[in-house]
Amino acid sequence: MREKLDWTGRRLEVEVGPVAHGGHCVARYEGRVIFVRHALPGEWVLAEVTEDRGGGFCRADAMEVRRAAPGRVTPPCPLADMARGTERCGGCDWQHADGTTQRELKSAVVTEQLQRIAGLDIPVEVRELPGGLLRWRSRVRLAVNGSGRPGLRVHRSHRVIPLADCPITVAGALDDVTSHQWPQQSELEVTRDAAGEVHVTAHGREPARRQRGREKPVSRSVRGDGIAREEAAGRSWHLGAHGFWQVHPAAADAFAATVARMARAPSGGHAWDLYGGVGLFAAVLAEQVGPAGSVLMAESSRRAVDDASANLRDLPQVEFRAGKVERIITGQGLARPDVVVLDPPRKGAGRAVAEAVSAYRPTRIVHVACDPAALARDLGLFIEHGYRVAEIEAFDAFPMTHHVECIAALERIDEGPL
Structure with a gap:
């Protein structure tokens, strides 16, 4: 052998x-x-x-x-310095590259994934968002080591590197967090919202002896009131402090504007917002279709749907449904949408959702994706079902990391009768 x-x-x-x-x-x-x-x-x-x-x-x-x-370039964070050897923080991938180089690398990755997976020869240029490479991350999850100190993990490892500050995290977010001792092996979610309030929730496990031999997950809010205040798309938003919201402060406005331009939902028309989160894109679509139109927002998280419903109470044309997207859109009695916007999780929408959406033959589909490989797979599925890619925008919404946000517009090739 x-x-x-x-x-x-x-x-x-x-x-x-x-x-x-x-x-x-x-x-x-x-x-x-x-x-x-x-x-x-x-x-x-x-x-x-x-x-x-x-x-x-x-x-x-x-x-x-x-x-x-x-x-x-020299990494601005000491935890990314080459002198640390293999014990470098796994939170960033490209601190050793300048901003232009980072965006060129991401552009190359998106272009290659589209070509290799979906057969699309579409050069993609990743655009910079306002604010620079540092102090953009408004939400971060920290791990706590065996000594009670919070930090970030080594790449592909459970080892925790304690830190005093993280230079890509927005100023003030980690004040009075990294200087404290926390329960060993717990995790901390930290959010600094647009109003400047910092929210911290600690996640851990209750000792087994108190649970008849079984540990029980426990979470407790230790700072803030648990409600994040955000601003985007000309509206104020209140949502669960660690619920779905864009991490980069400039991202929500940029993505909402791009989706609005690509969607072009007709006045009086019908639109779907799938994986709708707290309703950012539903709000954009509702403004386009107007009071005579309608928007169906589908989202699996009940808390997110509750937040969306509360934030968009002034838009009665939006219908909210909580549940798995594939089940909702394969149900009975749904009107044919003119436009579908979908923002699936990192793994993508997948074949079942792509086939269900395509069966309704919307004129346009707008796909928002945080993973270029998943985007390429989904675009390939829509192409199989009679769509073509009209354009793709890409944004450097996660500087210093390999992550990139893409928004693609698809149009039906055949607009014949149903």
């Missing part, structure tokens, strides 16, 4: 190739693929293998740069 390869801990000098989806670049060594973090295309680096399961690839971190790429 052939002995299983395991290069874990081995250091390899490699030439770094193209960027890949997931915050790393591709290199090759002795016929194997190496996914290298903290490197840039075109560099020569000394990389240490951090994970090897014996297949055709392994994972590594750049330890030394022998030949740097033009876009390389």
Whole structure:
């Protein structure tokens, strides 16, 4: 039997190739693929293998740069510094690249995923949002280590790196959070809303001896009133402090404006907002269809639906339904929508939802996605059912990370009779 390869801990000098989806670049060594973090295309680096399961690839971190790429910079956060070796914070992927380079890398990833998965040759340019690379993250989840100190985990590891501050988190969010001791192995959700209020909720487990041998998850709010106040699309929003809302302060307005431009729901028409969250896009669609039209908002989270209903009480043309989207849209008695907007979770909408939406033959579909691979899969499904991609916008809504937000507009090719 052939002995299983395991290069874990081995250091390899490699030439770094193209960027890949997931915050790393591709290199090759002795016929194997190496996914290298903290490197840039075109560099020569000394990389240490951090994970090897014996297949055709392994994972590594750049330890030394022998030949740097033009876009390389010194990371602004000490927890991302190369001197830390493999014990770097896993929260950011591209702190070693300047802003232009980061957006070029993300553009390359989106373009490649669309071509490889969906067969679409559409060059995509990732646009910058206002505010720069730092102090944009308004919501963050921290882990607490065995000493009661909060921090972030090493990439693909449970190890927690304690921190005093996080430079991509909005100013003031972590004040009086990282300086405190917290229950060991708990997690903290921290949100700083548009009004400047910080909300902190601690999640842990009740000791087993108090639960007849079984631990019980417990959560408690330790700061703030639990209601976030946000502003977007010309409206004020009140929602659960850690409920669904865009992390970047400029994102909600930018996405709402883009969806409005792409959707173009007709006055008096009918629209769907699927995976509607707290109703941001439902509000946009409701304004377009007007009082004579109607909007169906579907969302699986009951709390989000309650928040949406309260925030949009002045828009009676919006109908709210809580439940799985695929069940709601395959039910009886639904009117044919002119436009469908969907903002599914990271895994995408999937075949069942794409087929159900396509069966109603809406004139336009607007797809919002935070994962380019999932977007490409979904677009491919809609193309199978008679749609073409009219345009794609992409936004750098998560600077310093590999994440990118895309919004795609699709149109029916055949507008014949139903």
